[in-house]
Amino acid sequence: MSVRVRFAPSPTGPLHIGGARSALFNYLFAAGKDGTFILRIEDTDLERSSHESEIGIIDALRRLGINWDEGIEVGGDNGPYRQTQRLDIYKQYTEKLLAAGQAYYCYCTEEELEQERQELMARGETPRYMGKCRDLTAEQRRELEAQGRKPVVRFKVPAGREIVINDLVRGKVVFESDGIGDYIIVKSDGIPTYNYAVVIDDLLMNITHVIRGEEHLSNTPRQVLIYEALGMKVPDFAHISLILNSEGRKMSKRDGDTAIVDYFNKGYLPQALVNFIALLGWSPSGEQEFFSMEELVKEFSLERVSKSPAVFDLNKLNYINSYYLMQTPPEDLIDLALPFLRAEGLFNEADILSEEQRQWIVIFLKAVREKINNLSEIRDYIKFFTGEEVDVTDEEARLILQAPTVPAVLELLREKVLATPELDPPTAKSILKQIGKELKLKGRDVFMPVRIALTGQMHGPDLDAILALLGPNSIEQRLNKTAKYLKQD
Numbered sequence: 001m002s003v004r005v006r007f008a009p010s011p012t013g014p015l016h017i018g019g020a021r022s023a024l025f026n027y028l029f030a031a032g033k034d035g036t037f038i039l040r041i042e043d044t045d046l047e048r049s050s051h052e053s054e055i056g057i058i059d060a061l062r063r064l065g066i067n068w069d070e071g072i073e074v075g076g077d078n079g080p081y082r083q084t085q086r087l088d089i090y091k092q093y094t095e096k097l098l099a100a101g102q103a104y105y106c107y108c109t110e111e112e113l114e115q116e117r118q119e120l121m122a123r124g125e126t127p128r129y130m131g132k133c134r135d136l137t138a139e140q141r142r143e144l145e146a147q148g149r150k151p152v153v154r155f156k157v158p159a160g161r162e163i164v165i166n167d168l169v170r171g172k173v174v175f176e177s178d179g180i181g182d183y184i185i186v187k188s189d190g191i192p193t194y195n196y197a198v199v200i201d202d203l204l205m206n207i208t209h210v211i212r213g214e215e216h217l218s219n220t221p222r223q224v225l226i227y228e229a230l231g232m233k234v235p236d237f238a239h240i241s242l243i244l245n246s247e248g249r250k251m252s253k254r255d256g257d258t259a260i261v262d263y264f265n266k267g268y269l270p271q272a273l274v275n276f277i278a279l280l281g282w283s284p285s286g287e288q289e290f291f292s293m294e295e296l297v298k299e300f301s302l303e304r305v306s307k308s309p310a311v312f313d314l315n316k317l318n319y320i321n322s323y324y325l326m327q328t329p330p331e332d333l334i335d336l337a338l339p340f341l342r343a344e345g346l347f348n349e350a351d352i353l354s355e356e357q358r359q360w361i362v363i364f365l366k367a368v369r370e371k372i373n374n375l376s377e378i379r380d381y382i383k384f385f386t387g388e389e390v391d392v393t394d395e396e397a398r399l400i401l402q403a404p405t406v407p408a409v410l411e412l413l414r415e416k417v418l419a420t421p422e423l424d425p426p427t428a429k430s431i432l433k434q435i436g437k438e439l440k441l442k443g444r445d446v447f448m449p450v451r452i453a454l455t456g457q458m459h460g461p462d463l464d465a466i467l468a469l470l471g472p473n474s475i476e477q478r479l480n481k482t483a484k485y486l487k488q489d
Contacts (some may be wrong), residue, residue, distance in 0.1 A: 003035025039071035128181025267375025367465030428467035
């Protein structure tokens with residue numbers, strides 16, 4: 001049978017880093033083996049699931065370039081692909097298990113179950129359900145139902161079993177059935193539990209490999225038992241490691257941004273996120289650091305997925321994103337950068353950019369992309385290129401402006417800029433060289449006072465880009481402001 005894998009998120013919130021990694025590993029595994037990648041939605045948590053969350057997950061996957069062959073919004077021969085649309089299917093299998101004596105109705109109340117848990121813990125035993133309702137007669141069931149008790153359905157766990165999982169990442173893992181207890185597969189409202197529904201779905205969708213997070217490892221023996229009870233082949237399992245924060249704890253919302261959309265909103269590129277996430281718990285065979293999706297498909301294997309926890313290193317993400325910012329043509333970054341520019345009031349939300357405006361953004365991005373980790377940081381540089389005010393607060397910068405050659409430099413700059421019909425970066429660079437040559441000054445004696453006069457700073461983006469982006473009018477206004485400011489000194 002050809003490889004068939006799935007990613008089955010619960011739509012109770014946005015797609016998080018861990019979920020994105022599971023989706024990516026499944027996608028890469030299937031694509032590398034010419035298999036099928038399925039997306040289905042596990043929405044049986046009726047209180048917390050939402051359509052908005054589902055849409056957000058789907059959008060995040062598509063923005064990452066993780067596309068599926070079958071499932072939600074794509075269709076296929078094994079649907080429906082949303083669990084709440086499969087309730088009749090689960091009911092059929094529940095009836096089979098009940099009829100075969102492999103499941104039973106349980107009428108125990110929460111209070112009774114809590115008392116049982118406390119008694120087991122007092123004896124030093126693992127809390128579990130001890131099978132009080134296993135052998136109820138029909139008469140006993142009628143009496144309990146007459147009391148208004150609504151039953152759940154429990155799976156009858158066989159005693160004295162070793163459940164062996166030959167995990168493709170973790171190796172052989174053994175569980176004892178006596179430590180599990182009879183667990184609920186259908187709640188009193190008729191909704192199946194995760195451990196039950198996921199087996200029926202994987203079974204009917206012919207899933208061959210289940211690749212998911214380590215936190216699901218403890219669920220695996222419960223699921224294996226259901227496969228066996230139904231007489232069906234168990235898929236191969238691969239449980240990938242936890243993702244830890246920089247302090248060695250499991251990542252959580254307390255660590256800051258954990259959702260993929262948070263990183264999109266900060267201006268991280270999809271290809272950088274994919275590259276970074278792929279390296280969380282997986283290592284390539286060579287020294288290569290940067291991978292396209294196509295290269296990841298060719299290189300990825302479960303054999304190189306580590307058992308050890310992965311560490312989310314923001315510095316590594318910034319490093320990777322910086323690389324992709326430099327590799328991406330500025331023209332292709334315009335639409336991604338535009339929301340941050342608009343947030344600073346540079347362009348009207350409703351306006352369609354003119355060619356001149358798009359060119360301005362291209363020059364701007366060329367000037368600043370070496371200095372940023374993500375596109376949201378371009379906001380830190382907008383002040384260099386907009387507005388009329390120049391505030392020189394640094395003492396060293398103020399001293400530079402007091403040099404006797406500065407007035408001549410600034411005045412000649414004004415003349416040449418105002419006489420230039422089109423001020424682009426090459427022309428600006430030429431003007432700066434001309435000033436140095438005409439006044440017989442070294443480059444630093446020209447560049448530094450011009451930079452300070454126009455930006456108030458001693459460091460920043462390329463000066464020729466600053467001149468081009470400001471344009472003649474803004475340059476003249478800033479020089480006027482600086483001249484007045486210097487007279488005060």
